[in-house]
Amino acid sequence: VPWGSVALTAYVPHNYPLETLEPGLNENAFYDPTNFTYPSGSYVCEVEVDPATGEVHIERFTACDDFGNIVNPMIVEGQVQGGIAQGLGQAMMEEATYDRSTGQLLTGSYMDYAMPRAEDVPNIAISNTVTPCTHNPLGVKGCGEAGAIGSPAAYINAVTDALGVRDLAMPATRERVWRAARSAAPAQA
């Protein structure tokens, strides 16, 4: 029997033993890897901070990841870029705020919940090294969350380094950066 006839019969069930069989043709299979995959990478963020206002400008952002063998480089680059933007949003401005006395959500729309926009996210230099994974047949590693994991740490480290402070709570809003700048250098206040 040709494969096309099997597919057509399964898909158009006008002459089908409906009492004994469901229409359609399905098969599920699970690949159970023997181990996790361990992607790795390094992100470098360079910032300029205005201590008078707490404004931070990202001068350069460089990302290098190792996702093992890459099947579709364009999709991987898009994943990394989107993830970095998401992580920068978390590090710079995104915060769900509730009213302390009533529990009412105050950031109920994008008029109050701040998302990064094109002007907030720099052009990102993205590159890869390829170290194939040894315990799956494709030699691939996960890449979906890499950008969102690496970028907040790179960004906050850059800002704390610029300010000479040890820690900065996220999101590092302009006011938080301004306060940190004043505590680090009272003479400039």
Next chain:
Amino acid sequence: MYAFEYQRPSDAATARAAVSGDARYLAGGQSLVQAMRLRLSRSDRLVDLGGIAELRAIRAEGSGVTIGAMATHHAVATNADVLRLCPAVAELAGGIGDPMVRSMGTIGGAVANADPAQCYPTAVLALDATITTDRRTLQGAGFFKGFFETALEPGELIRSISFPAVKTAAYVKFKQPASRFALVGVFVARTDAGVRVAVTGCAAAVFRAQAVEQALAASFTPEAARKAVVDVGLVTGDMHGSAEYRAAMIPVMASRAVEKALAR
């Protein structure tokens, strides 16, 4: 959104006659329609002023420029007379919202709305603009009374707003990161009447920062503005910026405005 009646007259007299009870003028709708959509505002009738050509004119007049109430932000930002006589006002208009808002929103609608974070009220106050309505003329100095509150009476229609020509002036907006309205907006002007510094985004209504004005009257330099201290008591805070932070940003934005004004 609740149901409402919609009218679009082609002359101001018909528009005035159509507004009674809780009917309202529609002057671009960039704030009113949003409020109605969220059911924060309800009107039985909207009288759209967009069809009245005489309210859209912009012309050089006397020593300044008179802008029709229905001139859009885009029209103000790109008008040759405004650019020549009041470049700071053109620049302010060109920074409002986004291109879609600037294509629909109008100066009269914005000034009548008196949102505490709007840009236009700073120019109206700092330049003591003349607001001509269907009944009288009002001065910018006493126009903004409070939170979304102006000197306008119910049904009173703004026809035009006149700004005196001013070269040494500039507006700087420190944007709230989500809405991109002014967290702190500062308009600085050096005119024959002296130095005026108007601030938006920091209280129920636009106000003059006298400490910065005094500093700039002594020395019209960015450094002088930066050293001024604004009383925290004049300023209201919210989740986007405490009163202390906003008060500290006023001299910084004023100094940036002075720098821009001196570069003209």
